[in-house]
Amino acid sequence: MDPRIRTHAEIIVDHSTRIEAGDDVVVSMPAVAEDLAVALHEVLGDRGANPVYLNNSERASRAYLRASDDEGFETPAHQLALYEETDAAIIARGGPNASEQSDVTPETNAAYRRAMRPVLDERLGTRWCLTQFPSSGHAQLAGMSTEAYENFVWDAVTLDWDEQREHQARMVDILDGADEVRIRSGEGTDVRMSVAGNPTLNDYGEHNLPGGEVFTAPVKESVEGEVHFDMPLYRKGKEIEGARIRFEDGKVVGHSAERNEAVLTGILNTDEGARYLGELGIGMNRSIDRFTYNMLFDEKMGDTVHMAVGNAYADTVGEENERNESAEHVDMIVDMSEDSTIEVDGEVVQRNGTFVFEEGFE
Incomplete structure (x- = not known):
């Protein structure tokens, strides 16, 4: 594992979310960011926190949104309950295809956002952190090589x-x-x-x-x-x-x-x-x-x-x-x-x- 990933995880836990022993923490990120998820679980274990890991898949989200009726979205009570019991939420972006949801209609996205608003509000009430894992998909979107994009992301994350x-x-x-x-x-x-x-x-x-x-x-x-x-x-x-x-x-x-x-x-x-x-x-x-x-x-x-x-x-x-x-x-x-x-x-x-x-x- 690139040692910068461990540094990234430590900054998230100690600086961004100030995790303490006993904190209940949601870690949500795509499969491509598994190394960061692993490093976070190591650091969270060191700090005595209690993590739950969610795999955030753009492909799965696209499939759901395209198959759903815009009028049928409801606020998911089980997801809302998760964040009601959460002390901190750590979310990472990244993925092999930054355009994965390009064929979901604006109307569907808007309807889904309305249904999910209570969940978002609850998550924003935690000690939350949104970050980026330097995936190849986002490197391509930025017009950079994967290595150059990794350097760009981790240089920005590890600022003084x-x-x-x-x-x-x-x-x-x-x-x-x-x-x-x-x-x-x-x-x-x-x-x-x-x-x-x-x-x-x-x-x-x-x-x-x-x-x-x-x-x-x-x-x-x-x-x-x-x-x-x-x-x-x-x-x-x-x-x-x-x-x-x-x-x-x-x-x-x-x-x-x-x-x-x-x-x-x-x-x-x-x-x-x-x-x-x-x-x-x-x-x-x-x-x-x-x-x-x-x-x-x-x-x-x-x-x-x-x-x-x-x-x-x-x-x-x-x-x-x-x-x-x-x-x-x-x-x-x-x-x-x-x-x-x-x-x-x-x-x-x-x-x-x-x-x-x-x-x-x-």
Whole structure:
């Protein structure tokens, strides 16, 4: 076994989920990630935890979704009960074919997401961690050799997270207590939103591994303007390119895409909350230096911002504000490296990807 897999497992257990003796832990990952599952079970055994292992198969999920009636999905009570009794959940992505579910319709995906929302909410209430195993399928999607992709993933996972936390804390200080954020990029993006009363979180490799962003939730009905998401989104085996969304009073009132617009429409039609923003995130991880069609990495890149339609994380919504709720949470990315600014309460805090506290800011 590659020794980096054991290191990966130790970071998940000790840093990301802070496992203690007696914790009940769900480990969910595909067969290709069995080495990581084995390493995790070794570390969990060392810590005195109690794991249960779920094999997450994209092929099996595809078969089920294609065979099912959209009107027949129900929340699986046995799966809900599992997470109700779980202290921590560890999920890894990976697989031989990143496009396995490309022939499942957007309507079926939306119906299934609605039925599974109580399970997702329960899982998000645990000490959860989502990570990536460097499988050949994702290497191919990223346009990299398997070896190069392994190096990319494990270099990102084994970052000095204390140092990254300190770097990102400077942006958290700017956003905490702020009122309005304005994002401008090129001719296609000019959007304003209030973040008043909503906390800003510092993601340094806990719920997401790798981490590398700061994020908050917009006040639900405050978002105004247009956004051109000029970096692609890979969604259930289909690539959405050139997405454009227009907001009024917080709600999506117009949208288009240069490719796979129907997939974007299906996301927005999942439920009422899918037409509001649930997250504003700012990528700050300079070690992730290339786009790989994997949102777990891509949204963390420096010189980017991302916005998620759908569910807002409870920890990012202040007590006086309404939390947007949805079965969806879909991140989309804006390249901020050129002709771009982030303004906080009228002051430019990032220009062309460089933060006000970084060398080279003008």
